[in-house]
Amino acid sequence: MNAFDASFYDGRSAQRRAVRVWVVGERLHVAGEGVDLTVGLAEVEVDSPIPGAPRNLRLPGGAQLRADEEAVAELFAGRHRLESLVERLERRWPYALGALVLLVAFAWWFVARGLPLAAEAIAAHIPARAEAAIGEQALAAIEGRVCSPSALGAAEQEALQRNFSRMTAGLNDGHPYRLLLRNCPAMGSNAFALPGGAIILTDQLVRLGGSQAGISGVLAHEIGHVRQRHGLRMLLQGAGLVALVTTLAGDAAAITSLAVTLPTVLLQSGYSREFEAEADDFAVRRMRQVGLSPRAFADLLVLIDRDHVRGAQREKQDYFSTHPITAARIERALAAETDFDRCQARSLGADRQLAACSSAIASGRLSGPELAAAYSTRGQIQNALGLQQAAVEDLDRALASGSRDAQVYNALAWILATSPQDTLRNAPRAKELALTACELTRYQDPNIVDTLAAAHAEAGEFADAVRLQKQALESPLFDKRFAKEGRERLALYEAGRPYREAPGR
Amino acid sequence: MTPAEAAAAEQRYPVEFTGTTAQYFRIWIVNLTLTVLTLGIFSAWAKVRKRRYFYAHTRIDGESFEYRGRPSAILKGRIIAVGLLLAIVVAGNVYPQVSLETLTGKAIFFVVAVTLGPWLVVRSLKFNAANTAYRNVRLAFLGTWKGCFLVVIKYVWLLFIAILYPYFKHALVRYAAQHHAYGTTRFEVADFRKPFIHAYAVAFGVGLLGIIGVFAASAALGMMKRGEAPIVMLVGIYGGFLLLYAFVRARTTNAVWNAIRVGPVRFECTMRGRDYMWIYLSNVLAIIGTLGLATPWAVIRTLRYRAARFALVAAGPLESFIEDQTAQVGAAGQEIAEVFDLDVAL
Numbered sequence: 001m002n003a004f005d006a007s008f009y010d011g012r013s014a015q016r017r018a019v020r021v022w023v024v025g026e027r028l029h030v031a032g033e034g035v036d037l038t039v040g041l042a043e044v045e046v047d048s049p050i051p052g053a054p055r056n057l058r059l060p061g062g063a064q065l066r067a068d069e070e071a072v073a074e075l076f077a078g079r080h081r082l083e084s085l086v087e088r089l090e091r092r093w094p095y096a097l098g099a100l101v102l103l104v105a106f107a108w109w110f111v112a113r114g115l116p117l118a119a120e121a122i123a124a125h126i127p128a129r130a131e132a133a134i135g136e137q138a139l140a141a142i143e144g145r146v147c148s149p150s151a152l153g154a155a156e157q158e159a160l161q162r163n164f165s166r167m168t169a170g171l172n173d174g175h176p177y178r179l180l181l182r183n184c185p186a187m188g189s190n191a192f193a194l195p196g197g198a199i200i201l202t203d204q205l206v207r208l209g210g211s212q213a214g215i216s217g218v219l220a221h222e223i224g225h226v227r228q229r230h231g232l233r234m235l236l237q238g239a240g241l242v243a244l245v246t247t248l249a250g251d252a253a254a255i256t257s258l259a260v261t262l263p264t265v266l267l268q269s270g271y272s273r274e275f276e277a278e279a280d281d282f283a284v285r286r287m288r289q290v291g292l293s294p295r296a297f298a299d300l301l302v303l304i305d306r307d308h309v310r311g312a313q314r315e316k317q318d319y320f321s322t323h324p325i326t327a328a329r330i331e332r333a334l335a336a337e338t339d340f341d342r343c344q345a346r347s348l349g350a351d352r353q354l355a356a357c358s359s360a361i362a363s364g365r366l367s368g369p370e371l372a373a374a375y376s377t378r379g380q381i382q383n384a385l386g387l388q389q390a391a392v393e394d395l396d397r398a399l400a401s402g403s404r405d406a407q408v409y410n411a412l413a414w415i416l417a418t419s420p421q422d423t424l425r426n427a428p429r430a431k432e433l434a435l436t437a438c439e440l441t442r443y444q445d446p447n448i449v450d451t452l453a454a455a456h457a458e459a460g461e462f463a464d465a466v467r468l469q470k471q472a473l474e475s476p477l478f479d480k481r482f483a484k485e486g487r488e489r490l491a492l493y494e495a496g497r498p499y500r501e502a503p504g505r
Numbered sequence: 506m507t508p509a510e511a512a513a514a515e516q517r518y519p520v521e522f523t524g525t526t527a528q529y530f531r532i533w534i535v536n537l538t539l540t541v542l543t544l545g546i547f548s549a550w551a552k553v554r555k556r557r558y559f560y561a562h563t564r565i566d567g568e569s570f571e572y573r574g575r576p577s578a579i580l581k582g583r584i585i586a587v588g589l590l591l592a593i594v595v596a597g598n599v600y601p602q603v604s605l606e607t608l609t610g611k612a613i614f615f616v617v618a619v620t621l622g623p624w625l626v627v628r629s630l631k632f633n634a635a636n637t638a639y640r641n642v643r644l645a646f647l648g649t650w651k652g653c654f655l656v657v658i659k660y661v662w663l664l665f666i667a668i669l670y671p672y673f674k675h676a677l678v679r680y681a682a683q684h685h686a687y688g689t690t691r692f693e694v695a696d697f698r699k700p701f702i703h704a705y706a707v708a709f710g711v712g713l714l715g716i717i718g719v720f721a722a723s724a725a726l727g728m729m730k731r732g733e734a735p736i737v738m739l740v741g742i743y744g745g746f747l748l749l750y751a752f753v754r755a756r757t758t759n760a761v762w763n764a765i766r767v768g769p770v771r772f773e774c775t776m777r778g779r780d781y782m783w784i785y786l787s788n789v790l791a792i793i794g795t796l797g798l799a800t801p802w803a804v805i806r807t808l809r810y811r812a813a814r815f816a817l818v819a820a821g822p823l824e825s826f827i828e829d830q831t832a833q834v835g836a837a838g839q840e841i842a843e844v845f846d847l848d849v850a851l
Binding site: 013015051092096100103247249 | 523524525528530531532534535536537538539540541542545548550554557558561562568569571573594639640641642688797800824
């Protein structure tokens, strides 16, 4: 027979009575100091076990027994199965330490993978109208306070809008993209996307002097943010992080609010970096689609970074320097560059550009306009290096590949008209090529007219040469650096002599 | 009986706290892990298990307290709280005209807070009281939504002048204390306004001096110019706020409990401001330094300190008084918990 000691409280007063309890089959018999009762085991309510605490048995009618956990554990083994299991975990160190390891692993997974995945899935189900409303609110917070309408000229604004239309053309992803040009002195050179499709480009960034292609890259980056709903996902992930960190802090949250805020902010900036990288990847892909080189984007990033570093130094806030992060972004953009991109990149230097063109051509993957551009670039660099024979071959190939670039016609015509090598000169062809170049530019480029004059002189038609040379020299667009040479050429033609480049130049 | 004789007949019953850091650490980590793994659903069970641990290890006269809150009720309360929070955030984002930054939004928030706030406070106090038992006799909170609402309406204007906040808080705490009962014995609450307000006044005064001091020191060291001042000042102000908060907690807790009388029982609460400040400060440093692992240690030592500074004083043996005082408790208390099955952590 099973029996144990307990305290008895009748529920009508706070009096405690020591009793002895006998378990007889499915019944409990309680007896002691004025107590003598029998209850069915099924009628007894028992609470779940807690480490180091007695168990409370509630009897019908409001009375209660309190007994040691060990005494009644077996009797109520079938009740509170889940919490009994939890209590067994709570009692032993190996389980507690196992829980700690599991917690750290899960928290890491949740922050690195689970939360971003969940945010993406939820964002996909939030209606575009709600997303746009969030964007509108953010915009309202900026308009007038931080930003005013753009101070750029109408023509420049129009060019930027055209650039933007080109970058969004054919995306068909349901986002109502629009470009807002704003003057935001407090933000400096910046561009950002709001949920719902509004993209803001500051005058300060436009004025940095980056190329149109670079601006296209920045716009594509912002389009990438909108397309991948980064604004909304950031909001959701932020909320998830707050929930996680608050849960983890739990008991401590009330007294360590700073300790809760700090990790949230740090983790969030990690998400922000991931989104930037995703948007950069999209920008590079999109630039490639519309035929631009990612180098232009990287070049503009360098300009923006320099501008921000200057700004930070002015404000003496250099402890949150963005420099290393931007350096990594630039590297990534450049890693996406192909040999062809490098072939077209003027800033790279002649040697590396020449090598890139050669390997791009040798790869056999180029065709059409790209092949023509690679040949023409290599030809013009070779010409500048004095390798006229090779330059003529490449420029010829560029034309054979369908190039309609006036500069290619012009460069080839110039060599054929003025080369010191007798075998290379070909007056009729030089004239024909120079004429095409002039027609392509409607005789508006005096340097090309200069070439046509040289071709006429080589053909012995000095009257035409003198007339054309004078026309070229009178143009305000004539390159002043060559003004002296141009006048010398005119004197030669007037004396009835053609012009020859100095050998070995 | 002369006062001297009465004092001689008085008996002191200290509060013992028998929880240990090792035990609580294991409970804490197991429940925290289960909470996180179940995306928060287990948090209701975790809260109940932790609270039951604290109650079961708090003893007076060899008898421990008992917490009877049901996790399902707490889960319900938390779902409601999360729903409310989401509604506020979504409403503010989708309908900017009612966001808290606009006047309309502020007005709506004020009306909702003044009406819904007292309701939530009363519900929670009822829930917690009805689920706290000592010797199988429950506490009860007899306040009503209407009563609490009237107190709020009467004093809420004080909130518009930050420095008068203590008077508002005093009115609320007083209302809460006066409407508690152990079994059928109502709490009698003497006037505790003076020490209560005094605690805040000291904190405000020291805080003001501290802020001036931090500004003066950073200006003197020339940190303003070097741009380092904001970080140093932030840490200084946060630390100062924490210390003053601890001070106020200690002093106001003393003030309230020393004014309460339940039948022939009164309380002696002698927490010291400086002890509590040190406990809070060292807790925060330890928790940050251990990336949160010291949390159970911090919780247990705080509870242990509070218990050590708390005692019951009864005019005669506790046992006999309690038997008399609560003899008429009916089954009415039983239903209270069922009807008010809702706990919203505020």
